[in-house]
Amino acid sequence: MLASIALPAMIVILIGTTVSGMPMGIAMIVSSIFYLLISGRDVGLASEQVLNGVFGNFVALAVPLFIFAANIMNAGQITDRLLKFSLALVGRLPGGLAQVNILTSLIFSGMSGSAVSDVAGVGKVLTNMMIEDNRYPRGFAGAITATSSVVGPIFPPSIPMVFYALISSTSVGALFMGGITPAILIVVVLSLVVMVIARRRGFPVEVGVPLRALPRIVLRAIPPLLMPVILLGGIYSGAFTPTEAAAVSAFYALLLAMFAYRTLSLVQFWGVVVSSVRTTAVVAIVLCGAFIFNYVVAVERVPQAVFLFFDQFELGWVEFFIMINVLYLILGCFLDVSTIMLVITPLFIPAAAAAGIDLHHFGIVIVFNMMIGLITPPYGILLFIIKALNGIPVAEMIREIWLFVAVLVALLMVITFVPELSLWLPRAAGLL
Template sequence: MSLELLLCLGTLFLLAGIGAPIAYAILVGALVYLGVSGQGIGVAGKVLLDGLYSGFVLLAVPLFIVAANIMNAGTISDRLLGFCVALVGRFRGGLGHVNVVASLIFSGMSGSAVADAAGIGKIIIEMMTKSGHYTRGYSAAITAASATIGPIIPPSIPMVLYALISNTSIGYLFLAGIVPGLLMGAVLMALNSWISYRRGFAIEEGVPLRELPGLTIRAFPALLMPAILLYGIYGGVTTPTEAAAVAAFYALLLAALFYRALSARALFDILVESARSSAAVGLVIGGALILNYIVASENIPGLMADALVGLDVHPLVFLLAVNLLLLLLGCVLDATTIILVILPLFLPTCRELGIDLVHFGVVAVVNCMIGLITPPYGILLFVINAVTRIPLGEMIREIWPFFGVLLLALLALILFPDLVLWLPRVFGYAG
């Protein structure tokens, strides 16, 4: 490892350690490397422009963010919740089931775990606590755990970022996330049922079945969004980036014209907030592009690949080791940083060992989502704390069982790649 790289990493970890935003830490560390190595700041500009011009797929990120914020602002979330309550609210632990099913449905619209937790999650936490059957900590914990499904079922902002660094098909990545997302929902609902019986949670008063068709009709236009997205991508009508634009436009039509729940002022606020969120992601992407250039200049991926192949590492052992590392990194780093900065280091080795990059990407994204609820960083815990004022301590005490079953689901995805690759293969994926 060269002196320049040591100074880069030292600066990065020092700034991150004293609380600087990770994007700034990466950018400053990268600039230190370029300055010490005598390459000049112009190299950073060239790398950024080359990365952005070749990364047309990045346009999908702000568009999905806009779509998610519009869905949260209108009455769309309320209509979806009414549908979910009628569907599964009649069982023991019903509102917990509603929480998970709502996340499964909303994940087909936002692609963002934070949007899920801050939007529809806040509403259902209030429903659970007002019912008097659930503690604040349990309501917040199951909300955080179910929000991790958001970026697994398409559309998915993290998978768009992974496609950027791995040059894999976004369409196949989206397809590959459907079964894992359903598996995560199933294990969370199973755990909720077990805890509900064990703690004796009361059964909610069920919505009469005769009202279900009406509630379904009210929610139907919103439920159409995932179908429109998937048909657009897999029917050859749109590219994934164009599908993101369609999603944002469809959400706007629903909220403003069909449901008449969005004013001009509210739309302006949504666009401003979406711009801020997109800029935050963009800073990390910019820093990651420069840092990846530095890593490539030092030939670190090649050295790692040569060392691991020389050790004759079994692909399964490699996958398990990488996922253990990602779980540890998830305690202190956000998912965007892990995907853009850490995962590129392992891609050459995956190719050498014959590990399918779609399988690796989905497993890595699931791992990163679990990291969102892992203390001490656990950004979803902080988001829910910010929007509900439920103390972090109460959430952390309740989060561990959900963390455990999600780890079991992750292990199943690692050991049985067909859970991830079956659906893409049905649609022609040759991997």
């Protein structure tokens, strides 16, 4: 009798603990252990699933290493050189600083793989530059900073794609390669939108960089610009795995900050280590909760039930993707990325495969969906980070963000229904 109500009881406890304010990782652990108790299973299975998940997934080690690399770059002022480089390239375009914001996010994404790191690092600096002397409305500055950071986890390397590879048994290298074209498309379209807005609202154009200063700016930016080249070149040449690439990126960032530029002191380095450990601990708790929770889901054959539910409607891949996009856009308004990726996504992977969808393409669409959720009210975590760092009221950013959300959703539809945009590069590289 108790075993029959174990799964519903677990779901009720999960929802209740989450609503009460308990962190999602701990809520998953608590509810899953309750399931083991009430279903009569050995509670020791919880530890077993955590250990198997941690030691059986070498790719998971990439996450803390990318976090560490991003923190080093922010603390070591490496991003300042990237900012000046972007300013020299696109500062003269309409909406100059907004254009710099977009381009710098693309470049920074080739090093960190995190939207939050982008907003907290170079995004913070650029937002302050934009609102200085009321050059741009505060809401617009915050909105474009949040929107441009969306490209971070789509362009390689990408922490969410590492998570997706973990739960779907897909190739991290193919996912990274598949994100390049969509990321560039996002940057180009956002740049065009900003041009139109800048002309209509009379936003300023930046003073051009003298030609004699350009070589020096480019030379100063080359070392950090080489990081994504080293990362991707190493992965696709077979020199190292994606996890080893994360270690290389952290080590390279450390060499630049501490020894080449001497902008990171030992005291600052210790602060980076502490900050990285804290962030990694939060991620690890969520991962541990997901390992136990997904064990319960597998035991109860929930993915198979989801598959059978969709199978009865005989949905094609187009109808399936429409349903997934609507669902994920709604979920993104209320849930964080780790919850959607580690708890919700595994339920739909078998159904996606059965619908004839390439799981690498599916992963890129899912990640893009979740990135839109980062800027969509009421959750919109990036908006709240900008408020905390730059003091811009969330209400002002929300008024400006809707146009960018609409543009990103339109791009999501294009990337969803034109699979070759995501798959042609991995196929050309022989990864699929």
